[in-house]
Amino acid sequence: MTMTQMQAARAGKITDEMKIVAQEEKMDINVLKERVANGTIAICANINHKNLHPYGVGEGLCTKVNANIGTSSAFPDPEPEIEKLNIAIAAGAHSVMDLSTGNNIDASRHAILEHSTVMVGTVPIYQATVTAIKERGAVVKMTEDDLLHTIEKQAKDGADFMTIHCGVTMDVINRMRAEGRYMDVVSRGGSFITGWMLYNEKNNPLYERYDDILDICAKYDVTMSLGDGLRPGCLADATDHAQIQELLNLGGLVKRAWDRGVQVMVEGPGHVPFDQIATNMKLQKSLCHNAPFYVLGPLVTDVAPGYDHITAAIGGTMAAVNGADFLCYVTPAEHLALPNNQDVKDGVIVTRIAAHAADIVKGVPGAREWDLNMAKARKQLDWEAQMKLAIDPQTAREKRASRNPEGTTACSMCGDYCAVEIVNKYLGATIEHC
Amino acid sequence: MTMTQMQAARAGKITDEMKIVAQEEKMDINVLKERVANGTIAICANINHKNLHPYGVGEGLCTKVNANIGTSSAFPDPEPEIEKLNIAIAAGAHSVMDLSTGNNIDASRHAILEHSTVMVGTVPIYQATVTAIKERGAVVKMTEDDLLHTIEKQAKDGADFMTIHCGVTMDVINRMRAEGRYMDVVSRGGSFITGWMLYNEKNNPLYERYDDILDICAKYDVTMSLGDGLRPGCLADATDHAQIQELLNLGGLVKRAWDRGVQVMVEGPGHVPFDQIATNMKLQKSLCHNAPFYVLGPLVTDVAPGYDHITAAIGGTMAAVNGADFLCYVTPAEHLALPNNQDVKDGVIVTRIAAHAADIVKGVPGAREWDLNMAKARKQLDWEAQMKLAIDPQTAREKRASRNPEGTTACSMCGDYCAVEIVNKYLGATIEHC
Numbered sequence: 001m002t003m004t005q006m007q008a009a010r011a012g013k014i015t016d017e018m019k020i021v022a023q024e025e026k027m028d029i030n031v032l033k034e035r036v037a038n039g040t041i042a043i044c045a046n047i048n049h050k051n052l053h054p055y056g057v058g059e060g061l062c063t064k065v066n067a068n069i070g071t072s073s074a075f076p077d078p079e080p081e082i083e084k085l086n087i088a089i090a091a092g093a094h095s096v097m098d099l100s101t102g103n104n105i106d107a108s109r110h111a112i113l114e115h116s117t118v119m120v121g122t123v124p125i126y127q128a129t130v131t132a133i134k135e136r137g138a139v140v141k142m143t144e145d146d147l148l149h150t151i152e153k154q155a156k157d158g159a160d161f162m163t164i165h166c167g168v169t170m171d172v173i174n175r176m177r178a179e180g181r182y183m184d185v186v187s188r189g190g191s192f193i194t195g196w197m198l199y200n201e202k203n204n205p206l207y208e209r210y211d212d213i214l215d216i217c218a219k220y221d222v223t224m225s226l227g228d229g230l231r232p233g234c235l236a237d238a239t240d241h242a243q244i245q246e247l248l249n250l251g252g253l254v255k256r257a258w259d260r261g262v263q264v265m266v267e268g269p270g271h272v273p274f275d276q277i278a279t280n281m282k283l284q285k286s287l288c289h290n291a292p293f294y295v296l297g298p299l300v301t302d303v304a305p306g307y308d309h310i311t312a313a314i315g316g317t318m319a320a321v322n323g324a325d326f327l328c329y330v331t332p333a334e335h336l337a338l339p340n341n342q343d344v345k346d347g348v349i350v351t352r353i354a355a356h357a358a359d360i361v362k363g364v365p366g367a368r369e370w371d372l373n374m375a376k377a378r379k380q381l382d383w384e385a386q387m388k389l390a391i392d393p394q395t396a397r398e399k400r401a402s403r404n405p406e407g408t409t410a411c412s413m414c415g416d417y418c419a420v421e422i423v424n425k426y427l428g429a430t431i432e433h434c
Numbered sequence: 435m436t437m438t439q440m441q442a443a444r445a446g447k448i449t450d451e452m453k454i455v456a457q458e459e460k461m462d463i464n465v466l467k468e469r470v471a472n473g474t475i476a477i478c479a480n481i482n483h484k485n486l487h488p489y490g491v492g493e494g495l496c497t498k499v500n501a502n503i504g505t506s507s508a509f510p511d512p513e514p515e516i517e518k519l520n521i522a523i524a525a526g527a528h529s530v531m532d533l534s535t536g537n538n539i540d541a542s543r544h545a546i547l548e549h550s551t552v553m554v555g556t557v558p559i560y561q562a563t564v565t566a567i568k569e570r571g572a573v574v575k576m577t578e579d580d581l582l583h584t585i586e587k588q589a590k591d592g593a594d595f596m597t598i599h600c601g602v603t604m605d606v607i608n609r610m611r612a613e614g615r616y617m618d619v620v621s622r623g624g625s626f627i628t629g630w631m632l633y634n635e636k637n638n639p640l641y642e643r644y645d646d647i648l649d650i651c652a653k654y655d656v657t658m659s660l661g662d663g664l665r666p667g668c669l670a671d672a673t674d675h676a677q678i679q680e681l682l683n684l685g686g687l688v689k690r691a692w693d694r695g696v697q698v699m700v701e702g703p704g705h706v707p708f709d710q711i712a713t714n715m716k717l718q719k720s721l722c723h724n725a726p727f728y729v730l731g732p733l734v735t736d737v738a739p740g741y742d743h744i745t746a747a748i749g750g751t752m753a754a755v756n757g758a759d760f761l762c763y764v765t766p767a768e769h770l771a772l773p774n775n776q777d778v779k780d781g782v783i784v785t786r787i788a789a790h791a792a793d794i795v796k797g798v799p800g801a802r803e804w805d806l807n808m809a810k811a812r813k814q815l816d817w818e819a820q821m822k823l824a825i826d827p828q829t830a831r832e833k834r835a836s837r838n839p840e841g842t843t844a845c846s847m848c849g850d851y852c853a854v855e856i857v858n859k860y861l862g863a864t865i866e867h868c
Contacts, residue, residue: 073849074838101851129851139856177861182809184857191853195860234809235794235802274755275795300751300791302805302812305820306829310744310784314791317734317748321708335812335820336830337837338846350744357734357748360669361709368669371736375616375668378736378769386739386769395740396770403771404508412772415507417535417563419625422573423618426629427611 002047004221007261009037017043017054025061026365035059039254040290042161042263044095044119044223049158053117055094057265057326058292062364063355064326066095066121066294067348069112071102072338078108082115084344091348091392093329095119097163101126106153113158121225122159124150125189125206139192140199147205151213155220163267164213165189165227166206167249170197172230176242183233186270190229210253214260223263225294226250231270234302238272239280251287258289265292265326268319272298277315281322294326295319308334309347313354320358327351349392356391381409381420436481438655441695443471451477451488459495460799469493473688474724476595476697478529478553478657483592487551489528491699491760492726496798497789498760500529500555500728501782503546505536506772512542516549518778525782525826527763529553531597535560540587547592555659556593558584559623559640573626574633581639585647589654597701598647599623599661600640601683604631606664610676617667620704624663644687648694657697659728660684665704668736672706673714685721692723699726699760702753706732711749715756728760729753742768743781747788754792761785783826790825815843815854 008015014033021043022029035041041058057064067088069081081100088096095118100108105127113120128150132142154162168190176184185191193204206213217224230246232238250266257264266288272280277298284293298315299308312330320327331339331347339347359367370389377385383400390396403412410418442449448467455477456463469475475492491498501522503515515534522530529552534542539561547554562584566576588596602624610618619625627638640647651658664680666672684700691698700722706714711732718727732749733742746764754761765773765781773781793801804823811819817834824830837846844852 072846073851074846101849126851133850140860182806183813183854184861186853188848188851188853191856192851195856198860234812235805236809273794274751274791301787301794301825302808303790303823304787304825306824306826306833307783307787310747310787311791313744314748314751314788317708318752333833333837333847336834336845336847340837349741353735353738353741353744354748356737357708357745360707360735371669372616374736375670378668379617389737390740391735391738392740399740399767400770403767403774411770412506412508413767413770414622415535416567417507417560417622417626419620419622420617422625422629426574426632427618 002219002221004218004261004263005036005043005045006039006258006263009033010261017045020054021056025056027060032056039258039264040292042223042265042292044160044263046155046158046160046220046222048156048220049113049120049160051117052119052160055119057294059290061325062359062367063320063324064094065092065348065351065355066097066326066328067093067344068097068099068328069344070098070100071108073101075338076102078104078111081108082111084341085112085115087341087344088348089118091345092352093118093348095121097121097123099123099126101130105130109154109157119160120158121161121163122154123163123189124154125165125192127154129192140196142196144205144209148209148212152216155216155222159222161223161225161265163189163225163227164206165193165229166204166210166253167226167246168193168204168229169207169249170203172242172245172249173197175245176230179241181240181242182236185230186233187227187229187231189227193229210256214257214262217262218260221263223265224257225265225267226253228267228269231268231296232272234271235273238269239276243269247284247287251289254288254291265294268293268295268324269298270296271302272300272315274300274315274318277318278322281319281324285323292325293323294328295324296328297330299330305335306332308332309350313350316351316354317357320355321361327355352391379420436653436655438652438695438697439470439477439479440473440692440697443467444695451479454488455490459490461494466490473692473698474726476657476699476726478594478697480589480592480594480654480656482590482654483547483554483594485551486553486594489553491728493724495759496793496801497754497758498528499526499782499785499789500531500760500762501527501778502531502533502762503778504532504534505542507535509772510536512536512538512545515542516545518775519546519549521775521778522782523550523552525779526786527552527782529555531555531557533557533560535564539564543588543591553594554592555595555597556588557597557623558588559599559626561588563626574630576630578639578643582643582646586650589650589656593656595657595659595699597623597659597661598640599627599663600638600644600647600687601660601680602627602638602663603641603683604637606676606679606683607631609679610664613675615674615676616670619664620667621661621663621665623661627663644690648691648696651696652694655697657699658691659699659701660687662701662703665702665730666706668705669707672703673710677703681718681721685723688722688725699728702727702729702758703732704730705736706734706749708734708749708752711752712756715753715758719757726759727757728762729758730762731764733764739769740766742766743784747784750785750788751791754789755795761789786825813854
């Protein structure tokens with residue numbers, strides 16, 4: 001009988017995964033164990049994901065970064081997605097999500113799980129939907145068992161966490177309709193479930209069968225990632241009745257998962273004005289009993305397609321500073337197309353910048369030291385050290401090399417008039433005179 | 435006898451520039467006039483900058499964006515800088531600063547002023563320094579009159595605002611040395627002045643001759659932009675004794691400028707941890723009597739060379755939400771090289787994103803409506819409207835066109851499984867049934 005990380009922690013057992021996380025994050029192992037037992041830290045490590053390097057998500061740990069990859073009906077080939085997986089890992093992602101909706105979803109997932117040393121998340125309803133359309137003619141013809149079978153299959157394959165939209169209940173949809181909304185439902189999983197519920201006039205099977213799903217999660221130690229199906233898709237919908245009604249549901253579902261010994265994270269918005277982000281983070285932490293918070297963005301404006309990795313990094317920094325534990329990247333292709341390799345790299349690096357800017361504030365061990373070492377390298381005009389310390393050494397090197405003669409101490413912006421050189425000369429000299 | 439905008443406002447006169455600003459920003463003309471009179475809004479419009487479209491900077495107005503351009507000793511040709519000027523204006527900058535330190539600084543400035551319809555700022559000490567090195571052999575051999583003559587020359591040419599580092603006094607330098615600092619002085623102007631003061635054992639001539647400088651500013655209505663010569667160059671130096679000591683000086687200099695009828699802005703940091711940004715903005719507003727605040731970044735981490743347009747956009751949003759009125763762009767080339775054309779465009783767009791995200795929070799007229807119109811276009815899957823509303827339509831169009839067959843309603847990320855299409859179908863249908 002396997003135990004989840006949470007069950008092990010509650011039994012006083014220190015797992016190998018806990019040891020690695022505690023060592024890498026410089027956290028006392030007993031503090032970590034306590035937090036895993038209480039659920040404020042999740043270690044997403046499916047017992048069947050054999051080559052996984054374990055990471056923890058939550059209280060006191062560094063902010064984690066996820067990259068979404070996977071095929072789509074327009075780009076169904078799995079090969080390029082493995083390339084993106086490798087790019088995401090090389091750029092420093094702690095996790096990828098396989099969002100495949102192409103022809104052969106099983107094959108994509110197997111390939112990604114086989115190659116991934118980082119956490120792998122899935123969204124089972126995507127595969128269930130694609131299968132229902134193929135085999136039954138429409139998303140609304142999907143059966144409850146279709147859904148459960150897909151969850152079990154993906155769990156058995158080794159998915160470390162799963163986005164499951166259990167909180168989209170009929171009362172949430174009714175509240176959305178009563179209060180009105182500009183963009184209605186923009187989450188894909190949320191839209192499938194909403195369509196299904198409205199057509200079938202039945203409540204959400206992911207909610208009704210929650211205990212069965214928890215049994216599957218417990219069996220393989222899949223971390224439940226409670227999806228926010230009603231997340232706001234534009235600033236004007238942020239922090240509205242539908243979103244908060246669903247969040248109340250999610251808070252209740254967190255407790256039920258913990259009661260079953262299942263690890264759980266909660267997913268969050270979306271598109272949110274900058275001044276509402278802190279409130280959203282604090283509300284989630286309060287209503288969801290300090291469960292780890294996994295956020296997409298938030299995007300702080302709707303008007304920047306092509307630059308949404310940046311609108312998300314702005315919101316993501318604010319979110320992580322105020323309690324978000326895990327940032328899902330957004331790429332420059334968001335709202336426009338499936339990301340390509342460059343988009344994946346840009347998305348990961350920019351999200352790591354947001355995570356790191358927040359980790360400095362959170363006091364995560366090592367975060368401030370990294371910046372201080374860069375400052376010292378700059379003061380010494382030690383370019384090699386600067387390049388090595390850069391969050392993306394390749395890009396920094398290329399940009400410098402492209403526009404500076406080799407061996408110069410300054411850069412081509414200041415040229416002969418480098419502030420650091422001048423001050424080192426005169427301030428250094430004066431200090432010697434003292 | 436010409437009047438500055440401030441003198442005119444105080445005399446109850448409504449200038450043409452005030453009319454344009456009030457109309458474009460949807461601000462009551464008398465409110466605007468009052469704020470110009472009080473100094474909380476500056477309209478940077480040199481009487482000799484003939485083709486200028488006037489902009490206001492400050493209380494209740496949209497957050498402005500500046501692009502730094504200009505030659506360097508490594509790239510002394512003025513032609514490419516005019517190209518950058520045009521790129522910056524096309525991308526939506528409200529202002530450029532000519533930071534030229536190349537061979538022929540007069541020629542660069544004349545060309546930029548001639549072509550620029552947006553505000554032009556300069557940093558006279560750059561030219562004074564380059565001239566001193568050429569004519570006298572070292573920056574420390576510069577005379578006070580060299581400095582004053584350069585200021586007068588650039589004012590007469592039409593510079594709308596000037597960065598002048600009047601606040602770097604000997605007590606500020608002494609405080610820096612007593613308290614210690616990792617990066618000392620990273621502002622170029624600050625470093626020239628510091629080197630000069632230490633070598634000559636004299637106080638800052640820009641401080642000592644402040645009244646003479648104000649006379650020049652009053653004559654041409656140059657807005658004084660009080661430079662922060664001791665701005666922190668790394669997170670570890672942020673909000674330290676040297677920075678705040680200089681800020682105290684700047685607050686005193688603001689009042690002296692206003693007493694003389696000279697418009698004034700104050701420049702701010704720099705490299706600042708995310709959680710210290712709000713404090714910095716509020717401290718400046720309090721110590722500088724609500725004078726408009728013009729900030730560089732702030733950069734929220736030191737470790738991202740190649741991505742500093744993004745570290746600055748994160749900090750810039752937080753800064754503008756908390757009171758900054760004017761954001762100086764940072765480009766991807768920061769800390770590495772002189773920016774090229776693409777860097778200039780990226781820098782302006784990303785800084786406009788930060789400014790706009792803040793303007794939504796500030797309640798600037800029209801800001802929220804822009805986002806709402808985008809939300810409506812997305813809901814209707816109206817791609818042409820989405821492209822037109824994008825902050826950078828060209829980039830959005832290119833990204834979409836590169837990876838989507840023409841005429842598709844969805845995008846290649848979701849393909850056949852578009853959330854918006856599904857919800858429009860089922861939620862729309864159900865609402866009709868009601």
